[in-house]
Amino acid sequence: xxxxxxxxxxxxxxxxxxxxxxxxxxxxxxxxxxxxxxxxxxxxxxxxxxxxxxxxxxxxxxxxxxxxxxxxxxxxxxxxxxxxxxxxxxxxxxxxxxxxxxxxxxxxxxxxxxxxxxxxxxxxxxxxxxxxxxxxxxxxxxxxxxxxxxxxxxxxxxxxxxxxxxxxxxxxxxxxxxxxxxxxxxxxxxxxxxxxxxxxxxxxxxxxxxxxxxxxxxxxxxxxxxxxxxxxxxxxxxxxxxxxxxxxxxxxxxxxxxxx
Amino acid sequence: xxxxxxxxxxxxxxxxxxxxxxxxxxxxxxxxxxxxxxxxxxxxxxxxxxxxxxxxxxxxxxxxxxxxxxxxxxxxxxxxxxxxxxxxxxxxxxxxxxxxxxxxxxxxxxxxxxxxxxxxxxxxxxxxxxxxxxxxxxxxxxxxxxxxxxxxxxxxxxxxxxxxxxxxxxxxxxxxxxxxxxxxxxxxxxxxxxxxxxxxxxxxxxxxxxxxxxxxxxxxxxxxxxxxxxxxxxxxxxxxxxxxxxxxxxxxxxxxxxxxxxxxxxxxxxxxxxxxxxxxxxxxxxxxxxxxxxxxxxxxxxxxxxxxxxxxxxxxxxxxxxxxxxxxxxxxxxxxxxxxxxxxxxxxxxxxxxxxxxxxxxxxxxxxxxxxxxxxxxxxxxxxxx
Ligand SMILES: Cc1ncc(COP(=O)(O)O)c(C=O)c1O
Numbered sequence: 001x002x003x004x005x006x007x008x009x010x011x012x013x014x015x016x017x018x019x020x021x022x023x024x025x026x027x028x029x030x031x032x033x034x035x036x037x038x039x040x041x042x043x044x045x046x047x048x049x050x051x052x053x054x055x056x057x058x059x060x061x062x063x064x065x066x067x068x069x070x071x072x073x074x075x076x077x078x079x080x081x082x083x084x085x086x087x088x089x090x091x092x093x094x095x096x097x098x099x100x101x102x103x104x105x106x107x108x109x110x111x112x113x114x115x116x117x118x119x120x121x122x123x124x125x126x127x128x129x130x131x132x133x134x135x136x137x138x139x140x141x142x143x144x145x146x147x148x149x150x151x152x153x154x155x156x157x158x159x160x161x162x163x164x165x166x167x168x169x170x171x172x173x174x175x176x177x178x179x180x181x182x183x184x185x186x187x188x189x190x191x192x193x194x195x196x197x198x199x200x201x202x203x204x205x206x207x208x209x210x211x212x213x214x215x216x217x218x219x220x221x222x223x224x225x226x227x228x229x230x231x232x233x234x235x236x237x238x239x240x241x242x243x244x245x246x247x248x249x250x251x252x253x254x255x256x257x258x259x260x
Numbered sequence: 261x262x263x264x265x266x267x268x269x270x271x272x273x274x275x276x277x278x279x280x281x282x283x284x285x286x287x288x289x290x291x292x293x294x295x296x297x298x299x300x301x302x303x304x305x306x307x308x309x310x311x312x313x314x315x316x317x318x319x320x321x322x323x324x325x326x327x328x329x330x331x332x333x334x335x336x337x338x339x340x341x342x343x344x345x346x347x348x349x350x351x352x353x354x355x356x357x358x359x360x361x362x363x364x365x366x367x368x369x370x371x372x373x374x375x376x377x378x379x380x381x382x383x384x385x386x387x388x389x390x391x392x393x394x395x396x397x398x399x400x401x402x403x404x405x406x407x408x409x410x411x412x413x414x415x416x417x418x419x420x421x422x423x424x425x426x427x428x429x430x431x432x433x434x435x436x437x438x439x440x441x442x443x444x445x446x447x448x449x450x451x452x453x454x455x456x457x458x459x460x461x462x463x464x465x466x467x468x469x470x471x472x473x474x475x476x477x478x479x480x481x482x483x484x485x486x487x488x489x490x491x492x493x494x495x496x497x498x499x500x501x502x503x504x505x506x507x508x509x510x511x512x513x514x515x516x517x518x519x520x521x522x523x524x525x526x527x528x529x530x531x532x533x534x535x536x537x538x539x540x541x542x543x544x545x546x547x548x549x550x551x552x553x554x555x556x557x558x559x560x561x562x563x564x565x566x567x568x569x570x571x572x573x574x575x576x577x578x579x580x581x582x583x584x585x586x587x588x589x590x591x592x593x594x595x596x597x598x599x600x601x602x603x604x605x606x607x608x609x610x611x612x613x614x615x616x617x618x619x620x621x622x623x624x625x626x627x628x629x630x631x632x633x634x635x636x637x638x639x640x641x642x643x644x645x646x
Contacts, residue, residue: 055423055546056532058435059279065422077544100277101531105545127277127531131267152281154442159284177281178440 002047002093002122002146002169006204006226009046015257016170016206016226017217019233019250020049020097022067023084024076028241033071034088036237039247041090044254048090049124049228052078052098059099059126061181063231067238078102078111082118095122095148095169100132108135112143122146122169130163137166148172151197153189164201171203173224175210181231182212186219194224214256221257229253261463261499261506261565268456269536271571273564276455278435278534285442290457292362297464302357309353310468313386314343316350318469320476325595332611332618335480336598336627337473337501346601346629347469347497348379352448354465356383359446366390366445370420370434372399372427372493373556373603374406375629376450381415383448391415394433396426399555406633424549426558427493431533451494452563455534459563463499469626470504477624485624487512491606492577493521493557495566497628502575513575515566516610518585521550523562524570524577530561537564553582553641554602554634584609586641589631601629602637 006016019040025033040048053068053076060068078098085094096115103111103125115123123145128136130149140147146169151160153174164171175190176183190207197205207220208228217227229250236249268274276286296302310316319338327333339347359367367384369391371377377393384391393410397419400407410417420429431454438447452459452466477485488505490498492515505511517525523538530539532547540548540560550560569575585602588609593599600608604627611623631638 056428056432058432058533059439061436069422072546079544099531101539101541101547102545104529104531104536105541105543126279127534129276129278129280129283131283132275132277150280152279152283154281154284156284163280174279174281177442179436 002095003204005093006046006170010204010225015221016046016204017044017253017257018047018049018206018226018228019045020051020228020230021237022051022053022064022071022234023081024053024071024074025067025237026070026074026241027243031243034084036243036246037088038090039243040250041092043247043250045092045250046226047093047095049095049097050081050085052081052096052102054099054102057099059179061179061231063235063238064180067234078106082114082120085120086118093122094120095124096120097124100125100127103136108139112139112145115145116143122148124148124172126150130166133166150174151193153177153193157196160196161200164197164203167203171197171201171205172228173197173205173207175207175220178210180209183210186211186216190220191223194220198223214253217253218256218260261503264456264460270565270568273535273537273567274456274459275536276534277531277536278455279439281439282442286455286457288362292358293457293461296358296361302361306354306357310350314349314353315341316468317472318342320473320480322480323596326592329595330612330615332615333622334611335477335485335624337469337624339469339497339626339628340601340604340630344375344379344382345632346375346379347466347500348376348450349382350468350500351450351462351465351496352376352379352383355446355448356387356389359389359448360387362446364444364446366441367448368392368434368437368441368445369448369450370394370427370430371450372430372558373554374399374403374410374633375556377415377417378406378409380448381410381413384415385413392437393417394420394430394437396420396424396430398425399427402637403555403633405636426555428547428550428560435533451496452499452565453494453533453535453561459535459565462496463503463565466496466500467503469500470502473501473624474504481622484508484511486621487514487618487623489514489516489607489611489623490626491557491603491628492517492562492566493559493603495563497626499563499565501626506574513569514610515575515577516606517577517579518552518554518557518606519579519581521552521557521559522579523560524566525579532561535564538562538567553585554606556601556603557606578610580606580609580613584613588612589638599631599635600627601631602634604628
C-alpha cells in the first residue's frame with residue numbers, strides 16, 4: 001500500500017519521491033520497461049506510478065503523449081501491462097495512472113481485482129473527478145485498492161475537503177493550471193495548493209505536474225510531503241532507452257530531496 | 261428533449277469526465293448558462309444577433325425537382341443560409357455572449373471542417389474577443405479555405421498533430437489549452453458533446469432551428485413532416501432540428517452518420533472528451549480513428565443525448581458511405597441549384613437511398629451547411645466527371 005510506505009518516509013522527516021513511467025515503453029535490448037521500473041525503484045523511489053497508455057490522454061503534454069503512442073504502437077494494453085507487473089518485485093508500492101475509458105472497458109470491478117492480483121495497490125485516474133468517482137471507488141475499495149484523488153488549484157476550500165476525504169494512498173496536488181510537462185520555473189501555484197491541502201488533511205500531499213528538476217522538487221517540498229516526477233523521467237527514458245540513465249536521473253532527485 | 265439529470269446525464273449517457281482543474285469551471289458555466297437562459301435581456305440580445313447578424317429565421321425550401329426525381333416530398337431547412345454558412349453560428353453566438361457575461365475574453369475552440377472555427381472566429385471578431393482554434397493537420401489541408409477565413413477574421417489556428425490529426429485530436433488539444441487557461445478562457449465547444457453542461461447547452465442554442473422548422477412546416481404543408489433527417493457528427497444540427505419534433509411521436513427522427521465514423525452504429529458505450537456515450541473503440545478501450553470524406557463528421561463519438569435517443573428508440577441512426585454522399589452532393593446541386601456541405605449531403609444520401617421506403621412521405625432535411633468550403637476538395641473527386 002502507498003499510504004503506509006509514504007507515511008513512513010514522512011514520519012522519518014524525509015520527502016517522498018514518486019516517479020512516473022509509461023508502461024510498455026520500448027527500451028534498448030535486452031532491457032524492457034520493467035527493467036527500468038526496477039532500476040528506478042533501486043535509485044530511491046518511494047513508490048512508482050505506471051502509466052497505462054491511452055489513445056487520447058487529455059491531461060498529458062507532448063512527452064508523455066509520445067511515450068503513450070510508442071507504447072501503444074508496440075502493442076501495450078491494460079491487461080498486458082498488469083500481467084507483466086505480476087512477475088515483477090520492484091520492492092516499492094506501485095500505482096497505475098490511466099484514463100477512465102480503459103478502466104470502464106475492462107470493467108470497474110474486474111480492473112480493481114486484476115490490479116490487486118498483479119500487486120498494484122493504487123490507481124490515479126485523472127479524468128474521474130469526485131462527482132463521477134463512485135463506481136470506480138466502490139470497486140477499488142472492495143478490492144483493497146487505494147484511489148489517489150487529484151486536487152487542483154481551481155478548487156474552492158470546501159471542494160478540497162471533500163477530495164481529501166475520498167483520497168487514499170496520497171493526495172495528488174496538481175501543481176499548476178495545465179497538463180504534464182516540465183516548466184522552467186516552479187509555478188507559484190504549486191506551493192499554494194500544497195499548503196491549502198496540508199491545512200485540511202494528514203494524508204500525504206504530493207505535488208505533481210510541472211516539476212522537472214531536483215531544485216524545483218526541493219523547493220516545493222518546503223511545503224509538500226513529496227513530488228511526482230513524470231515528463232522528466234519519461235523524457236530521459238525516450239532519449240536514452242536505458243534503465244541506468246533513467247535511474248541516474250531519479251537518483252539525482254533522491255539525493256536532492258534527502259539533502260533538503 | 262428536456263434537461264439532463266443533475267449529474268448531466270441523459271439516461272445512462274453524459275456526465276463530466278474531465279481533469280479536476282476543469283470541474284469548478286464547468287459548474288460555473290452551468291450556473292451562468294442557467295442564469296442567462298432565464299434572463300430576458302440576455303435572450304433578447306441573442307435573438308437580435310441571430311436575426312440582424314446571422315440572418316435568422318432561415319428559410320424552408322420545398323424541393324420540387326428533387327422531390328419529383330426521388331418520389332419523396334423533400335423540404336430543406338436552410339441552415340446553409342446563415343451567416344458563415346452553417347448552423348454552427350447559432351451555438352457560437354450564444355456561447356460568445358455567455359463568455360462575455362462571465363468576463364472571459366478569450367475563446368478556445370476545436371474545429372473539423374472549419375465551420376465551427378469560422379463561426380467562433382466570427383463571433384470573437386464581433387464581440388472583440390481573442391480566439392484560438394485547434395484543427396487537425398489533416399483537416400487543415402482539406403479545408404484550406406476555412407483556415408484562411410479564420411486567420412482573416414483574426415483567429416489563431418493551431419494544428420493538432422497527434423493521433424489521427426482530425427477532429428478528435430483537435431478536441432484533445434482544445435481541452436488541454438482550456439486546462440491551462442481556464443481562468444481567462446471559455447471553451448466554445450462546437451457540438452452537443454463534451455462534459456455537462458455542453459451537450460444540453462449547445463442543444464438549447466440550436467433549438468431555434470427546430471422551433472422555426474416546426475412552424476414553417478405547418479405553414480407550408482399544413483402538417484408536420486413524416487420524417488426529420490439530419491447528419492450526425494457530434495450531433496448538434498440534428499439535436500437542434502429534432503428538438504422541434506421530439507414531442508410529436510408520429511414524426512420519425514433519423515440521424516445519419518458516416519459509415520467510417522458511425523459511433524451509434526458501430527460503437528459501444530465509452531468515456532472520452534468528458535462524456536459517456538457511444539464510442540468507436542477497440543477491445544481495450546483505445547479510441548478508434550474515424551474516417552469520413554467530410555471533416556465535420558470525422559469523429560468517433562457522438563453527443564450523449566443521441567446515444568440516449570438511440571437507446572430509447574425515439575430516434576434511429578443510419579450510416580451512409582462516402583460514394584453515396586458524393587452522389588447526393590451532385591444531385592442536390594443539379595436538381596435544386598443548392599450545393600450542400602458534404603456533412604449535410606449525408607442526410608440527403610440516406611433519403612436518396614431509402615427513396616422506395618419513403619415513397620409518398622414528406623421528409624424534412626436539415627441542410628446544416630453550404631458546400632463552398634468543400635468545392636476545392638470535390639474538384640479532385642469529381643475531376644473525371646465534370
Ligand atoms: C455543415 C456542417 N454540418 C454538420 C457538421 C457536424 O456537426 P454536428 O454533428 O454537431 O451538427 C459540421 C461540422 O463541422 C458542419 O460543418
